[in-house]
Amino acid sequence: MQTTLAAVAVLTVGYILAYLLFDRLRDRFGYVGGAEYVVIGFLLGPRVTGLLGAGQVQDLTPIVSLVLGWLGMLLGTYFRLPTMALIEGDHLRIAFGEAVVTFAAAGGALFGMLHYVAGFSGRDAAVMAVTLAAVATLSSPRAVDAVVDRARTGARILPILQLTARIDALVGVVAFGLVLAVFHQGDVSPGVRPPTATEWAVINVAVGVASGVLFHLFLGPRGHLDEGRLFVALAGAIVVASGASYYLNLSPIFTNLVLGFILANSGSAHRDVTRLLLLTERPVYLALLIFAGAAWSPVSADLLFIAPVFVIIRLAARFLGGRAAGLYVAPPQLRTPDLARGLLAQGGIGVAIALNYTQVHPGVQSRLILTATLLSVLLFEIVASREATLFIASLKERPSPPEGVNVDTALPAR
Amino acid sequence: MIRRLVVLALLVGGALLLEPLRAPTAGVIAPRSLFLFGMLLLTADTFGAVAHEFRVPRLVGYLVAGLALGPSATGIVPAGVLEDLGMMKRLAVGLIGLLAGAELRVSDLRQRHRSILFILALQTLAVMSALTALGLLGRGWVPFLTGLEAAPLVFVVLLFAATLTVNSPMVTLALLTETKASGPLAKTTLGVVLVADVVVILIFTATFSLAEASLGGETASAPEILRHLLSGVLGSILAGAVVGGVLTLYLRFVKRELVVFAIVLVFATAAAAQALGFELLLSLLVAGFLVENVAPVRAEPLVSTLHQMAVPVFVIFFAIAGAELHVREFRALWPLVLAVALVRIGAIFLSTRAGGRLAGAEPVVTRFAWTGLVPQAGVALGLATVVADRLPRLGLAMQTLIVGVIAFNESVGPLLFRRGLERAGEIATR
Numbered sequence: 074m075q076t077t078l079a080a081v082a083v084l085t086v087g088y089i090l091a092y093l094l095f096d097r098l099r100d101r102f103g104y105v106g107g108a109e110y111v112v113i114g115f116l117l118g119p120r121v122t123g124l125l126g127a128g129q130v131q132d133l134t135p136i137v138s139l140v141l142g143w144l145g146m147l148l149g150t151y152f153r154l155p156t157m158a159l160i161e162g163d164h165l166r167i168a169f170g171e172a173v174v175t176f177a178a179a180g181g182a183l184f185g186m187l188h189y190v191a192g193f194s195g196r197d198a199a200v201m202a203v204t205l206a207a208v209a210t211l212s213s214p215r216a217v218d219a220v221v222d223r224a225r226t227g228a229r230i231l232p233i234l235q236l237t238a239r240i241d242a243l244v245g246v247v248a249f250g251l252v253l254a255v256f257h258q259g260d261v262s263p264g265v266r267p268p269t270a271t272e273w274a275v276i277n278v279a280v281g282v283a284s285g286v287l288f289h290l291f292l293g294p295r296g297h298l299d300e301g302r303l304f305v306a307l308a309g310a311i312v313v314a315s316g317a318s319y320y321l322n323l324s325p326i327f328t329n330l331v332l333g334f335i336l337a338n339s340g341s342a343h344r345d346v347t348r349l350l351l352l353t354e355r356p357v358y359l360a361l362l363i364f365a366g367a368a369w370s371p372v373s374a375d376l377l378f379i380a381p382v383f384v385i386i387r388l389a390a391r392f393l394g395g396r397a398a399g400l401y402v403a404p405p406q407l408r409t410p411d412l413a414r415g416l417l418a419q420g421g422i423g424v425a426i427a428l429n430y431t432q433v434h435p436g437v438q439s440r441l442i443l444t445a446t447l448l449s450v451l452l453f454e455i456v457a458s459r460e461a462t463l464f465i466a467s468l469k470e471r472p473s474p475p476e477g478v479n480v481d482t483a484l485p486a487r
Numbered sequence: 488m489i490r491r492l493v494v495l496a497l498l499v500g501g502a503l504l505l506e507p508l509r510a511p512t513a514g515v516i517a518p519r520s521l522f523l524f525g526m527l528l529l530t531a532d533t534f535g536a537v538a539h540e541f542r543v544p545r546l547v548g549y550l551v552a553g554l555a556l557g558p559s560a561t562g563i564v565p566a567g568v569l570e571d572l573g574m575m576k577r578l579a580v581g582l583i584g585l586l587a588g589a590e591l592r593v594s595d596l597r598q599r600h601r602s603i604l605f606i607l608a609l610q611t612l613a614v615m616s617a618l619t620a621l622g623l624l625g626r627g628w629v630p631f632l633t634g635l636e637a638a639p640l641v642f643v644v645l646l647f648a649a650t651l652t653v654n655s656p657m658v659t660l661a662l663l664t665e666t667k668a669s670g671p672l673a674k675t676t677l678g679v680v681l682v683a684d685v686v687v688i689l690i691f692t693a694t695f696s697l698a699e700a701s702l703g704g705e706t707a708s709a710p711e712i713l714r715h716l717l718s719g720v721l722g723s724i725l726a727g728a729v730v731g732g733v734l735t736l737y738l739r740f741v742k743r744e745l746v747v748f749a750i751v752l753v754f755a756t757a758a759a760a761q762a763l764g765f766e767l768l769l770s771l772l773v774a775g776f777l778v779e780n781v782a783p784v785r786a787e788p789l790v791s792t793l794h795q796m797a798v799p800v801f802v803i804f805f806a807i808a809g810a811e812l813h814v815r816e817f818r819a820l821w822p823l824v825l826a827v828a829l830v831r832i833g834a835i836f837l838s839t840r841a842g843g844r845l846a847g848a849e850p851v852v853t854r855f856a857w858t859g860l861v862p863q864a865g866v867a868l869g870l871a872t873v874v875a876d877r878l879p880r881l882g883l884a885m886q887t888l889i890v891g892v893i894a895f896n897e898s899v900g901p902l903l904f905r906r907g908l909e910r911a912g913e914i915a916t917r
Binding site for chain 1: 523
C-alpha cells in the first residue's frame with residue numbers, strides 16, 4: 074500500500090512541478106508543446122512509479138494505435154484534391170523542394186553518423202537514418218497554422234509556409250511507411266513466399282487504399298452522424314486499419330494517411346471528419362506524449378550523444394532545406410531564404426513515428442530513436458512558436474508583392 | 488444497414504486474405520485483438536443504429552453486436568481477445584463511474600431523499616427476501632445448493648440473493664444520456680441506483696464473508712468480516728475522496744486538457760485499485776460526487792467533457808459486455824434463470840410501487856421506477872466473478888446461474904427502462 078501511495082504522491086508532485094515549469098515557458102515563449110505530459114507518462118510508467126507496468130503499457134496498444142492512426146488520418150485529410158488543384162505550381166515546388174532537401178540532408182548526415190561513428194550495420198543505420206530523417210523533416214501544420222492565424226497578415230509567403238508544413242509531414246510519413254515496407258521486419262507464414270521489398274511497398278499502399286474505400290462505403294454517402302457516433306465510426310475504422318498494418322508489421326500512420334486522404338476526397342462526410350479530427354488533435358497529441366513518456370527508457374551512455382547531435386542535424390538540415398527552397402527554387406517575388414524559421418515546430422507526428430518504430434523494432438535502437446525524437450520535439454517546441462512569430466513579423470516589414478494571393482484558396486482543405 | 492454489413496464482411500474477408508502474410512513479432516502488439524476491437528466498435532455502431540431505428544435503446548444494439556461477434560455466437564472475437572481488451576473495459580467503467588458520481592447532485596438527493604430511501608430500502612429488502620425464499624424452497628433444483636447443510640445453505644442463498652440485488656449504474660446512465668431524459672423518474676432512478684451500488688456492495692461483502700466462513704473458508708471471525716467491509720467499501724470511499732481531491736486541485740489550478748486528464752486519472756485509479764484492492768467504480772463514483780457537490784470548484788467543465796466522451800465509452804463498455812455474455816449457460820439453465828429473473832422483477836415491481844407510495848413520490852416515479860431497477864450489468868458481473876474466484880467448490884456453478892440471470896436482465900432491462908421513461912414523458916423530443 075505504501076508503495077502505491079508513494080507512487081501516487083510522486084506522480085502528483087512530479088506532474089505539478091512539470092506543469093509549473095512548462096507554464097513558465099508558455100508565458101515566456103508561447104510554448105504549446107505539453108512536455109509535462111511526457112513527464113507524467115514517464116512517472117506513470119514502469120521506470121518510476123510502475124503504476125502502469127510493462128504489461129499494462131502493452132494492454133494500452135489499442136489506444137496507442139488509435140492515437141497513431143488518428144494523427145495519420147488527420148494528415149491525410151489535409152490533402153483534398155479540389156483545393157490542392159488551386160495551389161500555384163511555384164508554391165508546390167517550394168514546398169516539395171524544402172521537404173526533399175531537408176530529408177536528404179538529414180538522412181545523409183544521420184546515416185554517416187550512425188554507420189561510421191556509432192558503428193551500426195549498413196541496414197540498421199539506413200532504417201534508423203530514414204526514420205530519424207523523416208522525424209527531422211516534419212513540421213507541425215497545426216503549429217504553423219496557429220502562428221499564421223495569429224499574425225493576421227496577407228504576406229504571400231504564409232500560404233507557402235502552411236503548405237510546406239503539410240508537405241514536410243507528408244514526405245516524413247511516406248518515407249517512414251516505405252522504409253518499414255522495404256526493410257520489412259518479421260517472417261511470413263511457413264510455405265508462403267516472402268514478398269519482395271517492392272511487393273511490401275505495394276501491399277502497404279493497398280492496405281491503405283482498401284481501408285479508405287471500405288470506410289468511405291461504411292460512412293455512406295450522406296454521413297450525417299452526430300459527433301459521438303462519428304467518433305466511434307472513425308475510431309473503429311482507424312483501429313481496424315491500424316490492426317491490419319500491425320498484422321503485417323507496417324506503419325499504421327501511413328495506412329491511415331491514405332485512409333484519411335480517401336475519406337477527404339470522397340463522399341460528403343469529409344467536413345465532419347476533418348472537423349472532428351481537428352477538434353480532437355490536441356488531446357490525441359497529449360495522449361501520445363504520455364504513451365511516449367511511459368514507453369521511454371534511458372539509452373546506454375555511449376549512444377546518448379546521438380540525441381543532441383540529431384537536434385543539431387535537424388536544425389542544420391531544416392535551414393539548408395529552407396534556404397535551398399526559399400532562395401533557389403522560389404521565383405524572385407517569393408524568395409525567402411530564412412523560410413525554415415517558420416517551420417521549426419515538429420508536432421505529434423514525429424512522436425508517433427518514433428513510437429511506431431519502437432513497436433516494430435523493439436530494442437536498443439528504438440530507445441535511441443524515441444530519446445532523440447522526444448528531445449528534439451520538446452526542445453524545438455520551446456522555441457518554434459516564438460521564432461515563427463518573429464519570422465512572420467519580419468515579413469510584414471518587407472514590401473508586399475504586386476499580386477495578392479487568397480490565403481484560404483491557396484491552402485489544402487481543413 | 489446492408490451496405491454496412493457488406494463492408495464488415497469484406498473487412499473480415501480481407502483480414503483472412505492477409506493472414507498468410509502475418510508477421511509474428513516479439514509480442515509487443517496483439518494485432519488480432521486490435522483488428523477485432525475495431526470490428527467490434529464498427530459492428531456495435533451499426534447495430535446501435537439499427538436498434539435506434541426500431542425505437543430500441545442503442546445499448547441493446549451494442550450488446551447484440553458484442554454477443555454476435557463474441558465466443559457465445561460466431562466466436563469472431565474469442566475469449567483471449569476479450570482478455571486483451573480488459574484495460575479498455577476498465578477505462579470505460581471508470582469514466583462511467585466518474586460521470587455517474589458527477590451527475591448525482593446533493594440538491595436532487597435532498598429533494599428526493601424520501602423517495603430514494605424508501606424505494607432503495609424496500610427494493611433491497613424485497614429482492615433479498617424473495618430470492619432467499621426462492622433459493623431455500625427450490626434448493627433441490629439449484630445445482631450449487633444441493634447437499635449443503637442448514638447454515639451454509641442459508642448464507643450461500645443470501646450471497647446469491649445479494650449478488651442479484653445489484654442494479655446497473657452503467658445502463659441507467661447510458662440510457663439517460665442517450666435519451667436525454669430528465670424529470671422525477673430519471674432523477675429518482677439514478678439516485679436509487681447509485682446509492683444502491685454502495686449499499687449492495689456492503690451487503691454483498693458481509694454475506695460473502697459469512698458464506699465463505701460457513702463453507703470452511705479462511706474468513707471466520709467477526710473482526711475479519713469487518714475488515715473486509717472496511718477495506719472493500721470504506722477503502723473505496725477513501726480512495727474516492729483522494730481522487731476527488733486530486734481532481735479538485737486540477738480543476739482549480741490547471742483546468743486544461745480535461746479529456747486527457749480524465750483518462751489518465753482513471754488509469755491511475757485502476758492501477759491503484761488493483762494494487763490496494765478497492766473498487767474502481769465505487770471510488771470514481773465518490774470522486775465525481777465530491778467534485779460536483781463538495782469541492783469549491785466548478786465541476787461543469789469536467790461534466791461536459793465526460794458527456795462528450797460518453798458515446799464512445801458506452802459503445803466500448805456494452806460491446807465488450809455483450810461479447811462476454813454467456814448464452815450457453817442461459818441455454819442450459821433457462822427455466823431456472825427465467826424463474827429467478829421473474830421473481831426478481833416481481834419483487835422490484837411490488838417494492839418500488841410500495842416505496843413510492845409510502846414516500847409520497849410523484850405518480851410517474853411510483854408507477855415506473857421499477858423499470859429502471861431491473862437492468863444489471865458490469866457491477867453484478869464483477870461480483871459474480873468474485874464469487875467464482877473465491878468460492879472454488881460452488882462458486883463456478885453459482886456464477887453460471889447468476890450470469891444467466893444478468894444476461895436476461897441486461898437484455899430486457901434497458902427495453903423496460905426506455906419504455907418507462909417514454910410513458911413517464913421524460914424523453915426529450917428531438
